[in-house]
Amino acid sequence: MKRKGTTRFWQRMLILAVASLTLVMFGIKVVAQDDSGDEAPATEEVVEAGPDFQVQIDTTWVLLTGMLVFFMQAGFAMLEAGLIRQSGVVNALLENFMDAGLTGLLFWAVGFGLAFGIDNGSGLFGTSNFFLGDAITFSDGAAIFNGDGLSILTLFFFQFAFAATASTIATGAMAERTDFVGDIIYSGIIALVIYPIVVHWVWGGGWLAQRGFLDFAGSTVVHSVGGVIALVGAIMLGPRKGRVFGSPPRPHNMALATIGTMILWFGWYGFNPGSTLGMSDAGLTGLVTVNTTLAAAAGTMATMFFIFFRSGKWDLSATLNGSLAGLVGITAGCAFVAPWASVVIGLVCGFVVILAADLLESLKIDDPVGAFAVHGACGIVGTLMIGLVGQPELGGNGLLLGAGADQLITQIIGVVGVAVWVSVTGAVMFLALKAVNRLRVNPKADEIGIDVYEHGTTVWPDVLPADGGSVSGSESRSSAPAVGD
16 A cells, blocks of 8 residues: 555656646746635736747757758768769768868858858958857856857857858769868868858848848858859869760769768758747748758659659669759748748759759769759759749748749849859869869879878778779688688
C-alpha cells in the first residue's frame, strides 16, 4: 500500500509539473482561489509571455537554423567529392573545410561590419562593428549584449554560415585544377569584401533595399554571387587537362554525391525558414518551409523526366542537381509566393539547370559540378520570378498577378547590379592571381593528380596510391605474405 501511495504521489507531481510548464510557455489564464475557503468569486490572473520570452524563442530558432546552414558545408563537400574524379577529392574536401575556418575569421574581422554596419548615407557598405566591436558593452562590472531583439552575436553566427556558403560554391566549378594557395586567397577576398558588399545592398539597408528589391534568403545574395564567381573562375582557369567537351568525365562516387545533396536539402530548412529570424509569425515560417519543399520536389521531377525524354536514361547526377536548382530558385521568393507558384519556380529551374549546363558545355567552359548552372542561373531566374508570380498580399507584387511591372523591373536592376559587381571584382581577383602564378596548379599536378601534388595523399590510398601507382583488389591481396610464409 505504501508503494502504491508513493507511485500516485509522483504521478501527481509529474502532472503538476507538466501543467505548470504549459501555463508558463503559452500564457494560459490561471484562476487563483482564495485559500480561506470562502465562496467569493474567483479572480483571474493572466500569465503573459513577455518580450524577453519571445527573444529567447527567436534566438533559439535562429541559432538552430544557423547550425543547419553550417551543416550544409558537409553537403557541399560530399556533393563535390562525389561528382569529380577521385584524384582531386582530398583537395576538394580540404578547400571546403578551409572555407569555413577562413570565412569565420575574416567575416568577424571585416565582412560583418561591411554587411551590417552603420551606413553613412552611401547605400554601398557599412562602416562600423568591425571585429564585432559593437556587439558587447562592458560597464560597471556587467556585460550588455547589444542588438535589436536578436543580439548582434546571434545574427553574426547566422550570417557567417551564409557567408561560408557563398565562397564554397566557387570551389566546385574550379575543382581539380586550382592552386591551393590561390584558393585560400580568393576565398578570403570573397568573405572579406565581395560577398559582404552585396549583403549590405540587399539586407543591410543599402541601395537595393531602398529600391524595394526582394531576396528573402539569398537566391541572388548568396547563390548567384557564388555562381557568377564560379563562372568567372572556370573561364580564367581553363578546362581540366584532357577534358573532352560533349563527353565529360564520369563522377567517381554517386553515393557521396547523393548523400551530399540530401544534406543540402535538409540544410535548406535552416537556410530559408531560418531567414524569418524568429518565430513571431508561425504562419510565415510554415509557408517558407512548404514552398522550399515543393520547389525542390518540382525541380527534382522536372530534371529527371527532361533528361529521360532526351536520352532515354534515368540520370542520377542530373536529378540531384535538379533538386538543388529548385531549392536555389525558391530561396529568393519563398516568403513572397503562394505554394502553387513555388511549384512553377521549381519546374522552371529544373529545366534551366540542364539548359545552362548545356550552354557552358557548348562554350567549352569546364564546370565539373554544374555550379553556375545550379547557383548562378537558377539564382537569377528564381529572383526574377518574384516579379512575375509574387503574391501581392505577401509583398511579392508579381506582374502576372495584376501588380504591374515595377517589382519585375526592380528585380532585374538588382540581378544585373549584383552580377556586374561580382563579375568585375571576380575578374580582377583572378587576373591578379594568374599574374603571380597562383591561379592554376602546377602542370605536374595534371600528370600525377592534384591530391598527390598538393597534399601528398589520395582519398582511396588502397586503390590510388600517393606514389602514382595503381593497386587493384587482387594485386593488394597477392602482395601480402600468406600465413606461414
